[in-house]
Amino acid sequence: MFRYLIRRILLMVPTLLGAAILVFVLMRMIPGDIVTMRMGGQGGGSQEAIEVGRHKLGLDQPMWRQFVDWMYGIAKLDLGTSMWTGNPVSEEIAARFPLTMQVALMATFLAILLAIPLGTLAALKQDTWADYAVRIFSIAGLATPSFWLGIVMIIGFLVIFKWMPPITYTPLWQDPIANLSQLIWPALATGYRYSAVATRMTRSSVLEVLREDYIRTARAKGLVERLIVNRHALTNALLPVITVIGLEFAFLIGGLVVTEQVFNLNGMGLLFVKAVGQQDYTLVQGLVLVVVFISIFSNFVVDIIYAWLDPRIHYE
């Protein structure tokens, strides 16, 4: 197991390197740069000012030199400095990460809370009204964009209650009520779609497991149905569900651009859009590396959970 862990950690390096090269090259293919963006706001700014700006940011260096400098920084765990604000990239990300993580965790929790019971119920009551209701609920969730649901929520609050969720973030430990009154809604909007995917996976997975021989044996032995489902069926059925939850969770970090805009959440998704729009190379590069790392790590965690759930799985 230890060797497996080391191998997985080492395998992260080429993946991250590949992502780094790709984002580095792609960003520099866009015409213009951050200096012309900044100077363009009023009157254009002088060419002299632009040259000074480019020199300060190292944009007048050859590309290979810029890449080497950046990689050298990464080797020291320094993600660089935002070309737009001059703040360390790590600080820019750290300022947004708690909010994004909280929304992701809340959405995941809601998804699991809904998906596993509903998916199991639908499987157990296949082709009954309960199954149909769950299937309609989950298909609606798949068809409904989370940002649209968010917009409808807000409009509903405004029209019916003349109220709007807060548009500034308060950390949970400072004021739980203010925090939750802002973040519960995007978590619900995102969690609903998230749960739809997991509900359908749970249903089909449980249905498949319920048809296995060992379940028939368990029933023949006279075991109580509740015990059969909880101890035998669910444990095996959850493996693919965990995969889906893991993949979706990774997407929530940096992927909720439009939902964040709708709720005015100062999260990683919005930071991504801003950084790309401003052609802030170091910030985009840093964000991509962080998100890729989180994706790799969440897959890694999923694999570990696999091994815990299914004793037949060994990693060497």
Next chain:
Amino acid sequence: MNIRSPITLVFALAVGLGLIASGAAAETPQHGGTLVFTVPASDMPSMDGHQETTFAVVHATAPHYSLLIRVDPTDPKAKRMEGDVAESWSLSKDRKSYIFKIRKGIKFHDGSPLTAKDVVASFEHMIDPPSGVISPRKAYFSMVESVSHPDDYTVVFKLKYPTSAVIGVLAMPFNYIYKADLLAKDPNWYKTHIMGSGPFLFKEQHMGADWIGVRNPDYFRKGEPYLDGYQAIYTPKEVVELQALRGGRSMIQFRGFPPSSREELQKAMGGSLRVQESPWNCGLYAVPNTFKKPFDDVRVRQALNLAVDRWSGSEYLSKIAIVKTVGGYVFPGHELAMTDAELQKDLPGYSRDIVAQRKEARRLLKEAGIPEGFKFKLNNRSTDQPYKIVGTWLIDQWRQIGLNVEQQVLPTGPFFAELRKNPPEFDVTMDFNCQTVVNPQVDVSQLISADRTDANSGHYIDRKLDEMYDAQLQEPDEAKQKEILKKFQIYVAEHGYYINTLWWHRIVLSNTEVQGWNVSPSHYINNQLDTVWLKQ
């Protein structure tokens, strides 16, 4: 009731006085409250007003700073200048020196006194920036020969030539007064710190989220500010800003909204919405590439200009876009601007007889050998308001004279990069000119030769234009300034260098609690918030 009875008369008098008093009380500024407003941007690039160009910096940081002089925030026409740290100013006999007397007793937020030395250092930071400092408005100060302080409370601006345009330049809202000692220590200190003498102290900011200021109890304008503080919330999406206004999460947004947003909020908020509108000191132009055939032919450029029906365009576009006023190249309504009658009579492309104009346009195209259905591309910025909307309208205007135009839309960064290429590669591009203080003598500098301004996206060289520009800048008599500027505008239009479309139109929405703030022609000015109060 006997109306002649003394008791009745006294009663009536008391009621009348009471009504008058209550009316007066409603207008008296009230102290207290926190102003919450949204800023339609995702963040500010740095905190240094001297080195930045975006309103996202001004809206959040202007309340921390004083200026030397400023546009009087109580003047609804935003024309009158008043001293901020300057108590008064005078002009020397030779009209080449402006002498400013600085108020005594002004303190920076750390308690240290503000003197003339700080004013001089602040302006030198912009006029002659040290190495490593970017001063995007340096060219605006080209008329200034030197700035000095003969004593602690006197600042002298010596000019290269007499010009009244310098007053508008000195009043630009980015001209924050900084501490000389801090600039001497590190000229980039203000990029990441705040230390001003303005009505509000810096409290805290949450990166990319909001910015908070609190009342400065030692502000030099006694009795001000009225607010306890303010919170500027970064809100990049317009729909969220509208919802925030409607749902009471914000009170005002200082940039502007399109007409559709005004309609939407009027329906939703009714009498609790205040709408203020003003012509906006922003112009939008189409710029043909004089380096590329067939736009190097003045007849083709003239045709493009004559095809545009600005008068009808104003009527229809003002319903859907943030444009409205028909004007020349000088801000409409200003003393130096051409009147509507003059525009129609003298400025090519402004006749009310669009049929005759377009007939002439077709004739010019034929003479220049341009076939019917000639194709070219219009380079434009990927922003709806007002770029894409006006771009789409322009394409239709040119279709009326047989031209087939495709709009090529670019995100902001590549769009600016395209404008900067020299020689230019576009066929025709949209360009804009947004200025702060209305100062037409300097605002038209975008149109002069490209070796004298970096803002000329046409990159042409025309010394006759430069001569006229210099002449009006140095002319002391306002009537003659106007005459020269008129010739300047006619020359630009005749040569088709910059094809004017419509001036922008500013619509500011707020709830009725917000008082003491008047809309002005620029979203960069009147943001110090010292006169703003909340009706409780």
